[in-house]
Amino acid sequence: MALPPNFLDELRARTPMPSLVGRRVRLTKSGRNWKGLCPFHNEKSPSFYVYDDSFHCFGCGAHGDAFAFIMRAEGGGFMEAVERLAGEAGLEVPKPSPEAAARERRAKDLHGVLQAAEAAYARRLRSPEGAEGLAYLKRRGLTEETIARFGLGWSGAGRGALLAELREEGIDQRQLIEAGLMQERDEGRVVDLFFNRVMFPIRDRRGRTISFGGRILGDGQPKYVNGPETVLFSKRRNLYGLDLAREGVFRGARLIVAEGYMDVIALHQAGFTGAVAPLGTALTEEQFQALWQVSPEPVLCLDGDAAGQRAAARAAEVAMPLLAPDHTLRFVTLPAGEDPDTLIRQKGARGFQSLLDAAQPLSEAVFGLIVGNKLPEAPEARAALRNRLTGIAGSIPDKALASEFRSDFLNRFFALSRAPGKRAAPRHPRPVADPEAIQAERARILLAICVHQPEILRDAEEPLALLELPEGPARQVRDALLAWIAGAERLDSAELIAHLAQSGMATASQWVLRAAGLPPEARPGAQPKEALDAFWQIYGFLRGEAELAEDARAAQRAFAATNDMAAQNRLIRLTQALDALRRGEVEDAEAT
The missing domain is CATH 3.90.980.10 (DNA primase, catalytic core, N-terminal domain)
Known part of the structure; x- marks a missing residue:
């Protein structure tokens, strides 16, 4: 039976050789490839090597692709091998x-x-x-x-x-x-x-x-x-220079995705023999799969102009739903107005290598493409960015990997939220006898409430991130809480306390949870409503009047725009905290 070449190429692409051969042969990693004892002749030392799309035995000479392996291992014909692999790959064999x-x-x-x-x-x-x-x-x-x-x-x-x-x-x-x-x-x-x-x-x-x-x-x-x-x-299935890049990567080169023909050729001539390029279109799912068959971590090298940044964003959007723990991407952004060809001619191979060495991990690159280095002032815009980031992370099929990306995105987001100079200082700070000690104790009470009542974090995650807490245990525990909630399947106090202990936070969490000085609302067994009220009251003192007033105004705008219940609840809490702060009705922790 005659089968279309494109079908056979697609079937080969969907059949990773290491996993296919690994069902019959115990394989161990050997550089970028795999090796094991040949299944086709008796040997005591491994001479059987498995590559991304083929196998070769240096002892008996057996070699071939996935079809050849199935035919030799199981004794069937070509069509039997095709039908079996097509069934596993979810492809329908074309009818004769x-x-x-x-x-x-x-x-x-x-x-x-x-x-x-x-x-x-x-x-x-x-x-x-x-x-x-x-x-x-x-x-x-x-x-x-x-x-x-x-x-x-x-x-x-x-x-x-x-x-x-x-x-x-x-x-x-x-x-x-x-x-x-x-x-x-x-x-x-x-x-x-x-x-x-x-x-x-x-x-x-x-x-x-x-x-x-x-x-x-x-x-x-x-x-x-x-x-x-x-x-x-097919433009969407092929990559320029892939045949030469496969050989280059096999010999130790990095797999680099550039934008055009001349970029690829210039990179190869300069010694970067793993370079490829799409064919006049944005990178496609099929091209990403072809890249990952050659290397688990290709580097996308795109021009530094606006068009290059748009291409990077499109590539990331296509790649995220295809990610897995064993394959990802890195990004290199060239200086504005430069491409690999011009950069190599001006600065040589060493200049390009320095950029390649500084390639960004995918999570860092995606965050930069979406957020940049500064958050917008409006809470609505910040919320929209957070939703977009968590949505992108949620598109990753592997749940553990999706959780890691979400945590990384939110950690970067909150770090920008706390960046010096982002918010104005309180205009009317209250006189206190020992400001640092009082702020530290208030922070301890607030964190104790969060640890014993972690469901509070559903609505208070971002406000907690905005607080300028004292250096040391308070800030360490707060950052650990934010990282934990990003991946927690359920908000359970006992699980949170165990997580803190296992994360190297045992000493810091003990400082937070020591019973001395904690009001009833911050201890185990407190009524949730009382704990929530206490959280927002203490939050008011830690945040400061000017900042809290700004937060309340932003919440008012958000509620007017969305009529959302969560926005309404946040507005109510912030307003109550601001009123309490202005009346001086918050219980001072230092008095206990």
């Missing part, structure tokens, strides 16, 4: 048909057509008509070796020249149309797709040419043109 057989024959023919076209374009680059294209590549700093390695060429002026040249090799117009090298226009005219362009062969992961991209010289538009979708080529 004359059309499928014809499509396979055309695909085999098209590989030959594209290979012949690549050779023709390369010859033209060295001819007098390709002098302008060759000069352009030389001006961009490319060596002869690089030009040959990437198969760069020149399209010529078009007007049927490619057909005339390839016809001598038995290639006709129909094949060039199917290969995406010619196209039909109005009135039945057939013209070359590429003319007067530097040509970039696009290859699949196995190194076979499947399409081309072309760059026009001068001011013509569009600057870059990619071949159309064909039997062999």
Whole structure:
């Protein structure tokens, strides 16, 4: 039965070799790959190596892809292997048909057509008509070796020249149309797709040419043109340079995702041989899966301009629902106005390596893309940002990983909330005999209420984060509470106390929970309503009158805009705390 090449490539992509082979062979990590005792011959020391998409035994010579492994291990035929792997991958095997057989024959023919076209374009680059294209590549700093390695060429002026040249090799117009090298226009005219362009062969992961991209010289538009979708080529499934990058990563290079052809080529020439690029579109789910088959942590290297930042945000949005504990991303943001090509020419490989070494983890990059380095002043806007961050974290399928991202996002959010200078200082601080001691004791009571009544944190999480607590145990316990609530499945006091002890907070939590000086509302067994009232009363003193008044006004605006019950409750609590603070009716902890 003839199967479409795209289907087989998709099935290979959905079948990780280590997990497939690991069902029969005990594998151990060996660098970026795996090794074990060969299942096909007796051996005492491992010579059987498993890569992302293939296996090879250096003892008996057995090698191949997932289909070959199933056929050798289970003794079945090719179609049996395909059907079994397709079932596990959730793919439906295409039904046999004359059309499928014809499509396979055309695909085999098209590989030959594209290979012949690549050779023709390369010859033209060295001819007098390709002098302008060759000069352009030389001006961009490319060596002869690089030009040959990437198969760069020149399209010529078009007007049927490619057909005339390839016809001598038995290639006709129909094949060039199917290969995406010619196209039909109005009135039945057939013209070359590429003319007067530097040509970039696009290859699949196995190194076979499947399409081309072309760059026009001068001011013509569009600057870059990619071949159309064909039997062999899909923009959303392929990456430029992936065949060479696989080899580079295997030899220890970082997998880098740049934006364009010339970026990839410049990176490879500078020694960064793991570089790839999407094909004129934003990164897709299929491309992310292809990247993770090569490396568990690709680095996205995007231009530092506004368009590059938008591309980074889109890439992160696509990637988050695909994340797993064993594969993620890092981000490099280039200086404004720079791309890898220009940066390497100006600062050399060492300058780019320094940026690569400083690549941001995904959580840090996403937070920066969404929030930046400053929170908005309006509580409504801050709440919207928090909701967006937690929503993004919630899109991650793995619950533990989602919880870690949510905690990281909120920790960064609250750190910005507490940044010096974000809020004005209280305008009318109350005179106190020993301000530091009183504030520390109030903070201790407030935290004790939170530990014994953690359900309070549902509505008080952000207000608690805004408090400027004293350095030491008070701030340590507060930060631990905020981190705990981000991932807690239920708000239970005993579980919280145990968590604090296990997190290195035993001494600090003992200081908070010591019975001496705690009012009844802050002790175990307090009535929830009394504890909640006490929380907001003490919160008023710790926050300060000016700040509390500002919080109340913001809550009033939020309630007017949303008519939400939670917003109403917050407004009531803040108003009560502000009234109590102004009347001086809060119980002073220092008097107990």
